[in-house]
Structure formats: C-alpha cells, structure tokens
Amino acid sequence: MNSKEDSLFPFLNQMKGTILTDPSSLSGQSFDIVIVGGGLTGAVAASRLSANSAKKILLVEAGRDSRNDDKIKSFSAYTQAFGDNKYDWDFKTEPQPLSNNKQYPMHQGKGLGGSTSINGGAFTLPPASQIDALGELGNDGWSWDTLKQYNIKFQNYKQPTADQVNKLKVKVDASAHGTNGPVTIGFSDQMYLGPQEDLFIQAQKEAFNAPAFVDLGTGNAGGGSGMIPQYTIPDSGAQRLRVSSATAYLTEDVEKRSNLVILTKTRATKILYASGSHGDAQASGVQLQSGKDGQKYKVNAKNVIVAAGAIRTPVFLEQSGIGDKSIVSGLGVTSRVDLPGVGRNLCEQQKNNVNSGKATQDLGAQSGSPSSAISLNTINQIMKGNSSDVRSYIESNIDQWAQQAVDAGASASKDGLVSQYKLMVKGIFEEQWPVSETFFITLGDSFMQQMWALLSFSRGYVHATSSNTWDAPKLNPRYWSAPIDMDIQVAANRGARRIFNTNAMKSDLQSAESMPGYDKIPQTSDQGDYNQWRDYILNGFESVWHPIGTAAMMPRNLGGVVDSQFKVYGTSNIFVIDSSILPMQLSTHLSSTLYAIAERAADILGKL
Structure with missing residues (x-):
C-alpha cells in the first residue's frame, strides 16, 4: 500500500x-x-x-x-486438537433419547481457519444438481453454473504425479480446476503406500458395480469410488502440511x-x-x-x-x-x-465403523497416512432391488416427519421442510445423488470402513441459553429422528460387510470382518439382521461434525x-x-x- x-x-x-x-x-x-x-x-x-x-x-x-501449532499445522496430528479448548469449541449435544440419553461432542474449529484447521482436509465437490436445488428452493441466481467460477477461483490445484496416475489411475479433468487460487489442493506423496486402496476400489466394483471416479471436482459425483486429494502441500513429505483458510x-x-x-x-x-x-x-x-x-x-x-x-x-x-x-x-x-x-x-450427519482383522499382506501403511480412498454410493447400490419401495416409503412419510420436526421446535415451517424433502427425493432417486459415503482407512496391519449417511432427513436446533456469549448453547441435532436416516445407515453397514466378502478383499488380503463380527451380528442373506445392525450403530456412532442449516x-x-x-x-x-x-x-x-x-x-x- x-x-x-x-x-x-x-x-x-x-x-x-x-x-x-x-x-x-x-x-x-x-x-x-x-x-x-x-x-x-x-x-x-x-x-x-x-x-x-x-x-x-x-x-x-x-x-x-x-x-x-503442532496440533494444527500437519495432518499427521489429525484428531489431536479434538477436545482441546484452545482449538475446538467442543460443543455438547442435549441427551439423545435413542442412545440412552448419551450426549455427543460436536467438534468445531476455534481459531483462525476455523474447522479447516482441525478437519481431515478432504477435497470433493457435490453433484451439480444439488447446487441447482438451492435455486429451486427460491434462491434466485443460485446454480452449479453460477457457482462454478468460484469453485475454480479458490483452487490452486496440483496435478497428481505420473506415478500416482499410473499406480491408482487417478484421473483429473483440468477444466474443472483452478491453478491460480490461494487454496492448494494436492495428492500427498504419503498416500497410496499399499495395495489395499486399489483393492477397495475393485471391491466396490464387484459389490455395487460402482465405477472408478474420474474427478470429484466436475459436479459428477456419485455411485463410484476412487482416490481423492487433500488440502495439503503435495511435496511436504511426512509432515503433510495443512492448508487452511x-x-x-x-x-x-x-x-x-x-x-x-x-x-x-x-x-x-x-x-x-x-x-x-x-x-x-x-x-x-x-x-x-x-x-x-x-x-x-x-x-x-x-x-x-x-x-x-x-x-x-x-x-x-x-x-x-x-x-x-x-x-x-x-x-x-x-x-x-x-x-x-x-x-x-x-442438519447433521452421523458415522460409525466396520473393521477388519489383521491382513495377510504388508499394507505398506504408516501411522497418520491419509485416508483418501472413498466411495460415494447411491440408493440403488446399497438397497439393491428395493429402491422403488424406499421411495414410496419416504414419500408417504414426508408430511409426518416435517410435522414432527415443527412440533419438536426443529423447523420453523412445515411447508419449507416438505419442499426440502421433495427436492431430496427427486435428487436421490432421479439424479442419483449419493446417500452414503465410505472412507477406507488403514490402521497399521488392518483397516476399517467408516460410513455415514450423507443426506439427513432429521432436523434439530441450536439456541442461546442466555444473553451471555460465554454460556454454552442448547444443541439438539435430534439424531435419527427421521427413521430413513437409520435405514440408510444400516444399508451402508451391510454394504461394508459385503465389501469385506468380495473376492478382492478375501482372496488378496484374506482379512475378515472383526467388528462387529459374525458373533455379534450373524451373517444372513441380507448381510445381517436389521435390528442388530441398528443396535450396533446406536451404541457406537458419532457425529461427522458437518452441521449446517x-x-x-x-x-x-x-x-x-x-x-x-x-x-x-x-x-x-x-x-x-x-x-x-x-x-x-x-x-x-x-x-x-x-x-x-x-x-x-x-x-x-x-x-x-
């Protein structure tokens, strides 16, 4: 100046x-x-x-x-800031009745950068029609096309190396990305250290006929699996330096x-x-x-x-x-x-895990290496042959769920929530919006699948409890209050079991499910009893810490x-x-x- x-x-x-x-x-x-x-x-x-x-x-x-700070600057320290009030608001929910009145932490970043200073740093973009839906809710001028220029503007996208392209078939549509923006996005050189990521992608194809992603920055997300970049400096080695806002x-x-x-x-x-x-x-x-x-x-x-x-x-x-x-x-x-x-x-999401036992192969993993193999699955994939019945079930309950949310103080307008639900139904069943995400995470000599239902129908609320800014808010996500959220989460957990039973996982890694395991949830033609999966989820889920709305x-x-x-x-x-x-x-x-x-x-x- x-x-x-x-x-x-x-x-x-x-x-x-x-x-x-x-x-x-x-x-x-x-x-x-x-x-x-x-x-x-x-x-x-x-x-x-x-x-x-x-x-x-x-x-x-x-x-x-x-x-x-050491807990912030490197992704190798991911989760270490959780619960530390120097970095995390660490809000607590109201007791949740479906989980024996348990209260859950809601981790939200505190400090410059907010949650970009403590999150997992995954880069993906939604289906284009989900942004279009914002316009359909009555917001003039909002669409994928009007937001696309800003998607490009913020990005400083680093192309994958030739070795990464060759080993894991990472594909990038350069036209969807910016290279002059402030936010660096890249493929860490600490990624892809073993055979399991590629085998997970093969297993998704075998179990769900899910194709490999081309590029999740194009607006064409859904029904596939693959490797994703992070908000990191690609050549920062084992430090895996974080890029925050x-x-x-x-x-x-x-x-x-x-x-x-x-x-x-x-x-x-x-x-x-x-x-x-x-x-x-x-x-x-x-x-x-x-x-x-x-x-x-x-x-x-x-x-x-x-x-x-x-x-x-x-x-x-x-x-x-x-x-x-x-x-x-x-x-x-x-x-x-x-x-x-x-x-x-x-509106918040919930997640839980299904774990494997010890693999027979060397997974080539290091502690803190990125969990960058994911799948985004559609309703047709995780509820095979049953999606039309699911649609009928949702449509017949929309009015009831919206009214229950209003009665609970979780919505200011029944008509407004119904309009959201109708757009969600259209997107899920006609546009094939992904309804569940799975992170495939290596844990030393084993691995886990972490699943969450993406498009929650449940609604909750948060309010001040006094005029004093230092007093904790009243926070009630009303987890699982719309039953379809649990239905999708159970389907995603059954899907994780199906993945462990594919040839790609059983033949190459010879690693069976260890948690919950067949002793707790015996195998059936449906990949386990619904009520047993429901109880397992309720006893072990946590927030995804993505509150909106x-x-x-x-x-x-x-x-x-x-x-x-x-x-x-x-x-x-x-x-x-x-x-x-x-x-x-x-x-x-x-x-x-x-x-x-x-x-x-x-x-x-x-x-x-």
Whole structure:
C-alpha cells in the first residue's frame, strides 16, 4: 500500500502486519465492515474485501492464531486438537433419547481457519444438481453454473504425479480446476503406500458395480469410488502440511494491509443498532469482549458479516435480538427482528465403523497416512432391488416427519421442510445423488470402513441459553429422528460387510470382518439382521461434525433466515455467509463448497 493509501487510515496503519488480541485498542474505532468469525468463510471474506484499500475491515475471531501449532499445522496430528479448548469449541449435544440419553461432542474449529484447521482436509465437490436445488428452493441466481467460477477461483490445484496416475489411475479433468487460487489442493506423496486402496476400489466394483471416479471436482459425483486429494502441500513429505483458510487467505501480504485489522482471542458478543431507525433493523456496530469477566468495548460498523459457523451464528443472532421472538425475549434480549428460522433446521450427519482383522499382506501403511480412498454410493447400490419401495416409503412419510420436526421446535415451517424433502427425493432417486459415503482407512496391519449417511432427513436446533456469549448453547441435532436416516445407515453397514466378502478383499488380503463380527451380528442373506445392525450403530456412532442449516438461505415464509444475497431478513446491513445458510446437506465434504460460497459472497458484498 502506498503512502497516500496509508494516510487514509492512520490508526490502522499503526496496526499493519499485527494480529491483535486486546480489543481495548479498537474501542470507538469505525469500520466499513466487521466480520464476526475468522473460520473458513470469514478468512475468505476478510482477504477479498480488504483488497479494496478504500474499505476498512475488522475480522474478529474468538480463538487464537494457531497456524504454526503442532496440533494444527500437519495432518499427521489429525484428531489431536479434538477436545482441546484452545482449538475446538467442543460443543455438547442435549441427551439423545435413542442412545440412552448419551450426549455427543460436536467438534468445531476455534481459531483462525476455523474447522479447516482441525478437519481431515478432504477435497470433493457435490453433484451439480444439488447446487441447482438451492435455486429451486427460491434462491434466485443460485446454480452449479453460477457457482462454478468460484469453485475454480479458490483452487490452486496440483496435478497428481505420473506415478500416482499410473499406480491408482487417478484421473483429473483440468477444466474443472483452478491453478491460480490461494487454496492448494494436492495428492500427498504419503498416500497410496499399499495395495489395499486399489483393492477397495475393485471391491466396490464387484459389490455395487460402482465405477472408478474420474474427478470429484466436475459436479459428477456419485455411485463410484476412487482416490481423492487433500488440502495439503503435495511435496511436504511426512509432515503433510495443512492448508487452511487462514494459511491460504490470511497471508503475510494480506495481514500487512493497513485497512485490515485481525483481532483474535475476542468474542463479538452482540450487534449494536442505530438509535431511532425505522423499518429494517440497522446495525451500527458490534460489542467485543476478550474474557468472560472482561470489559466490553464497542466498534462502529457500516455493515456486519456473520461467519461464526452453524452453531455460533444463530446463537450470536439471538443474543443480538434476531430470532424467534419468544426465544429472544426469554433471554432477556430486546427483539429486533422476529425470525423463527434462526437456530432451527439444524442438519447433521452421523458415522460409525466396520473393521477388519489383521491382513495377510504388508499394507505398506504408516501411522497418520491419509485416508483418501472413498466411495460415494447411491440408493440403488446399497438397497439393491428395493429402491422403488424406499421411495414410496419416504414419500408417504414426508408430511409426518416435517410435522414432527415443527412440533419438536426443529423447523420453523412445515411447508419449507416438505419442499426440502421433495427436492431430496427427486435428487436421490432421479439424479442419483449419493446417500452414503465410505472412507477406507488403514490402521497399521488392518483397516476399517467408516460410513455415514450423507443426506439427513432429521432436523434439530441450536439456541442461546442466555444473553451471555460465554454460556454454552442448547444443541439438539435430534439424531435419527427421521427413521430413513437409520435405514440408510444400516444399508451402508451391510454394504461394508459385503465389501469385506468380495473376492478382492478375501482372496488378496484374506482379512475378515472383526467388528462387529459374525458373533455379534450373524451373517444372513441380507448381510445381517436389521435390528442388530441398528443396535450396533446406536451404541457406537458419532457425529461427522458437518452441521449446517441454522440460518437457512430460503424464502422467509418457508423458514429462511437470509435471502439469496446473504442478507438477514428484516435487516438493512447484516449478512450471514457460513455453513448455516445451507438448508440441506450435500453429498460432499463441505469445505470445498463453502470456499466457493465465500468467494461468491465476497463478490456480492464487495459492492457494499
């Protein structure tokens, strides 16, 4: 930035290149945009919006700058940050009645980069028609075609090596990928160290007639298996360096911009409003606090962008007076916008494992090597010959499940949820959207298949429990409340057993199922009794930690919270851009789509 530009913001220029941790130094300062949350979408927005040197941007993150911490910087440390409150919000669910009232952790990244700093880093994109479905829900201008340019924009895609192409037949459609974006995606040289990944792909073909993937970045995901890249530096060896939204977008050059301030270890506690305003609620600033008993400070803002994630965003909105009036008033907060969809429509996935015994071959695996062989299976594959009956069953129960969600406080609109369900049914049965994913993971001298139903019909909720931002939210995913979710999970588990029984697995690896094993679930012509599989799943499942939907982009009368331009209904200058805007789950790992959504949001909101 030149001296003329520096002179525009003398106070901010003093902070150039510094990540702050003390909000007192910002008290009373004014910004064009305050971004609440420095995770995936917040980091993208801060980087892109601050490229306009005439705009003053403040990025507020509750966690720390952990990019160089040992638990964060390398994928070899994956899972070590879970439960560590320096890096993980580690939310807890309400007791879940189908699991003997067990409470489950909901791991969500805390710190610059958010969950991209603690996740598994898998790169996939959803079927094109799933993005088209966002438009069909009443969001004008949303489709695969309109998002495709942003998919390309964020990517710095590294082609697989000749050896990787040769050994595992990795195929890439170069036209689907960008090579000049900030986010590096590549095939780690620590991948593919044994024969088992290729044998898993062969087993998928044998069991389900599932073809090998061509490229999961093309919008043609479904009904296949193959190897996927990660958000990693390909030639970083055993370190397997992580690429997060913070490492990719908040680079040294970005941090040095004199019009950008990054404030960490500080929570935005609520939105402040312009006094005497009429009509739509108008934000005038944000209140900040760096500790539960710390002093509160005010910064002024022309616009507020909320990017705090599907759990924190609705809580922040409610504590700012935006949400169901009865819930907001119950917190002792003045209601600013009566918006019943806030915190409702929570949609999450669940996973569990089926394990093998010791393999007879050397698997060539090293501890912490990537689990990058996956399958994405359709309803026709995992429910062979039964899919038409399954469709009839779902369609006959849509109305009942939607009403039950409304009655439980998990949906603001029966009609809105029914409209989601109908699009899901169309996609599952006519577009062949994948309904289950399996990760094939090597465990030393054995391996496991980790399955989850991708397109949850169950809906839950998350709400603030007080006006105090430091109090834990009430989080209830209502796991398995729509029975079809369990039906699909059982089918996926039976499918895993079928994989272990293929010639590819039995003849070459000679490794039988060890968990649950035939002693616990005896073999039948259906690959085991349904009720026994159900009990096994309920006793061993966990969240996938992909929550969405709690500030859904949908028409307001259908339970929506934001419009197609990310603006919160009933406000003039408050926006939400994170995973909470997705009304339905996608057949993908969310990060890739969220990068594209954040890039699109930055383009739209850059006009503010």
